[in-house]
Amino acid sequence: SSELTQDPAVSVALGQTVRITCQGDSLRDYYGSWYQQKPGQAPVLVIYGKNNRPSGIPDRFSGSSSGNTASLTITGAQAEDEADYYCSSRDSSGNHLVFGGGTKLTVL
Amino acid sequence: QVQLQQWGAGLLKPSETLSLTCAVHGGSFSAYYWSWIRQPPGKGLEWIGEINHRGSTNYNPSLKSRVTMSIDTSKNQFSLKLSSVIAADTAVYYCARGQGLSSWLDNWGQGTLVTVSS
Numbered sequence: 001s002s003e004l005t006q007d008p009a010v011s012v013a014l015g016q017t018v019r020i021t022c023q024g025d026s027l028r029d030y031y032g033s034w035y036q037q038k039p040g041q042a043p044v045l046v047i048y049g050k051n052n053r054p055s056g057i058p059d060r061f062s063g064s065s066s067g068n069t070a071s072l073t074i075t076g077a078q079a080e081d082e083a084d085y086y087c088s089s090r091d092s093s094g095n096h097l098v099f100g101g102g103t104k105l106t107v108l
Numbered sequence: 109q110v111q112l113q114q115w116g117a118g119l120l121k122p123s124e125t126l127s128l129t130c131a132v133h134g135g136s137f138s139a140y141y142w143s144w145i146r147q148p149p150g151k152g153l154e155w156i157g158e159i160n161h162r163g164s165t166n167y168n169p170s171l172k173s174r175v176t177m178s179i180d181t182s183k184n185q186f187s188l189k190l191s192s193v194i195a196a197d198t199a200v201y202y203c204a205r206g207q208g209l210s211s212w213l214d215n216w217g218q219g220t221l222v223t224v225s226s
Contacts, residue, residue, distance in 0.1 A: 033212035035153075042202055042219050043153065048212035086153050089210050095166050097143065097155040097211050 004100035011106040012077045022070045022087030022100045030089045032070030037084045082107045110135040114203045114217035126190040130203030141206040142186045146199040193224045
């Protein structure tokens, strides 16, 4: 399968914890990566591999994986975390990269 | 610090060919796959394809018939051509550096808005 499925929208109260999920058959073979995109800006990688954060990404961002589901968790969400979040991975053939449809995170 | 700088024509007529180039400043050029991604206005990300330093390519099956990617290792640049554009190809186009088995994209260009309109 070449599809990754995300919930279109999620909300979280300021300072609380939120989990954003991504489902797809290929996630059984490949880790998901996570990108944050704010309006008018290019996406920024926030999680890759098993649970790795690029330099400069706050440690409140973490990743996990189980079966066909990859998850991005924000522990203690901040106002600046309000953004669109996309997962990506290789497809089951390994020959192509696929993105999820994106999740719009609102911090209340 | 790696920086990706991209450029190309921003306004095209239907049936014309989209052409974009991305220059990589800093870091190794040969150790990675180099991708193009697009994002129609108000919509999500779509992977177009990737190329490595040897010129080996992988393309999105939905665009494969119209996409050509090339690479110039002497200039640390890679390029995208998309032929026979239509209005639905209107999008912000990004170049990005990919690595790892799962191909995470750790550096992105600034994006180029390409509008297809008669």
